[in-house]
Amino acid sequence: MEYAAQQGDIDSLYRLIEQNPHILEEIDLIPFVETPLHAAARAGHVQFAKEIMILKPSFSWKFSPQGLTPVHLALQNRNPRMVFHLIQMDTSLVRAKMRGGLTLLHLASQSGDINLLTVFLKVCPDSIQDLTSKNETALHLYKRFEVLEFLLRWLKRNIIELQTILKQKNLEGNTILHIAATKNDTKAMGLLIEVMRDLDAANLMDQRAFDIINNQDIKNNLLRAEARVKRLRKVNSLILSVHEWLIRKTGMKESMSNDTRDVYMIVATLVATATYQATLSPPGGFYQIDGPGSNNTMTQAHGPSNSSQVYAGKSVMSNMNFLMFSFTNMCAFLPSIFTIIVLMPRNVGWLLLYESTWLLAVSYLSSIIVISPNYITTYVSISIFFVLLPVLWVASFVFFTPRLKILV
Template identity: 30%
Template sequence: MITRFDGSFSKLPGNPSPSPKVHFLAFAPKLPFSTLKSPIISLKLSSMDPRLEQAAESGSIDDLYALIDENPYILENIEAVPFVTTPLHEAAASGNIPFAKEMLNLKPSFARKLNTSGCSPLHLAAYMDENEFVLRMLWFDGSLARVKGRNGITPFLLMVSRGNTDLVAECLLTSPECIQDETVDCQNALHLAVIHDRFEVLQVLTGWIQRMSQINAYSIEDRVLNGLDFNLNTPLHLVASKNDHQMAKLLLECRLVQRNQVNGDGLTFFDIFKTQGQSDAGGDLRSQGPRVVREDLDLEQVATKTGCKVAASLPRPKTKFEILKSPFTFWTLFSTFMRRLRTDTSDEARGVFLIVCTLIITATYQTALQPPGGVHQSDDANTGSVVMKQTFFILLWISNTTGFACALLYTFFLIPLGSMFASWFRWIGTSLCISYALAVAVISPHPLVFLSATFAFFLLIALYILLEAFLQQWRKHESVAPEIRLSWFWKD
């Protein structure tokens, strides 16, 4: 049987109502920059036994097993073909859930099989609006939403383009990784939602992205919100080109959206928004109604408040070759040293070092709170200060503060770069240093002197480590090694 249909996305706003006798066994989404030459596809069934085709269409499990009894290799022969229409494709197009579940029990691999038009069974069910069938398939295996079909389109991306918010939400819950999928044109779900004017779907997607708690959720959120297609357009650029105020405000509210990203034409969101607004008005704002003008002004105010700028006002970013050929500075050497230190430390060693540093921080901080020998308990001027002699206290203060500061700094070095906890630890470490300095000052014979000295000591230790790292890296670039060494710890 041969059937023809227009598989372009121009029909997506409406709900298709095909005859139950017609088999939509291919879909060819006509996306922007698509490689398809013609949206009219000739749909041919595979050389599947017509009786098996009829059984799948009618959902007769008894007929299926009668055919298996007649030819036990009937399903194996279909599976051996790389691209073929399977009984599961037929069941998906017809929405026969019991037959599909039986087929999945017999041949789970059919769920990922593509027909000659690049469609999996889930693609067909999504295109035919067989929502219950799609849900059952997702409950069976959530990763089926990520099966790449023609043009790299997954069932999830197809549901986004069709605007089915319920199925989009179900896909995100059963397969959270599907938010990272892209077409062959490097368009992710946000690009497609903008292209096909799916505002509610865009709300679902941005809501999910900002609520993610999976591994690397922060980097995934940044990568999806600021994904670049082949023209280096982010979803925000596409929104500006469509002059959609609702979508623009929604994306601008996302905190990780790069508002001043430059696209392939060297334009930012603000550039495109202003140009598009003027072209829609024919160069005359008075030709637009007062409501449209007010909306444009409101969006411009929102864009300005969120830091949107035109490309001309942005500093020219350095290219990769300019960065690589730039001369070495102190901070370049130090950052290289720190990256190598983190890279050379294995996860097992990092865990051991963190435990050791934690014990050192705890012991040194406890010493500051409860010094050896205790404190004076009398009511005179020495109440609360240490009992030990001042010379011993100075030695204890130097050694204890050195251990505390070094352990705290090394703990910071061991924390992975880019993690959210790294920024938190700066504040935690700073607060702990202030508490330590105050604790030492309270028990010292001269509080103000030791308070100032403790803060100065922290700075000296940090500067010493920075200088040592700089000299160690600098020696590697010198033809003759210097005779003077600052460090007692590192060996050449």
């Protein structure tokens, strides 16, 4: 069997199986063994390896006496083609651990191969969270600055638990910031200072990265960054306090069921529709072109505020009534828009609807401007709109946004 695997001879493989149908099961019974898949992975016989994986998938997870699985053996022998074919047949192999708890992602980070990192993260994004037996992430094992830069960029794009990964400590209590400081890697330190929040973490020897690094400029940057993080933590603490207070006072739960979310979405959509329609058909209607007292000249949008002349297409309401109408209408329309945005599921469709919803709000404001009786009501309505907008944004941020883990 070993000879057939070394030669990549599939016909010989099946002849051996004909002679002994239990030959593969007998190999599988041995806890630590060099399987035919190990031999094929070492020799680079892709077709033979795929044939073995079809016949005996468990071989792909089998440890050799040296603590290696076939896919790790292929990577160590610098055979990326074999690695790609193996993980194509079983994507979970990206998370397979060899001796020391190393996964393919750890090995690629050690070797500095960004192409391999790209493939592994694309096939299995969750592998970024895997730890070695020394509690090390792939970031702890980075060999080149470019590798760390790539991993951080990928993390910021693909995972919300960025700070959890960055705060991970190895068995010595070192974070990735300690590792960069130990290497005296000033470029890596500068990059990490920009994204990390736990800058003053101490290892088991009670050393911070600040105590390890020798570069004075980096030390100064660390001090400034720590001061910035402390300010952000105070803001975060205030937001969380207000958030919890609102939850208690309103009796709402921090996480709502899908049924509750659907009810809110339906009500918010109905309110947004009704209030928008009200701007298209305001109480009393509009002055008509041929109506009594109307001005047929369409070159001027509004008349002076003290003019008795009226203009076609403008609301018939008095200034005070129109301002009351626009104020109450905006107070109903804008919260419903914010509710719709906040409650929509976060996916690709959300990005498209997010843009459309804000365009609807702009269209709403344009409608208010068009039907406004004169300059004064126009300016006051615009002012009301842009005063309500940030107030509602802050309110929705505090009330609906989950806890900001990035600042903790």
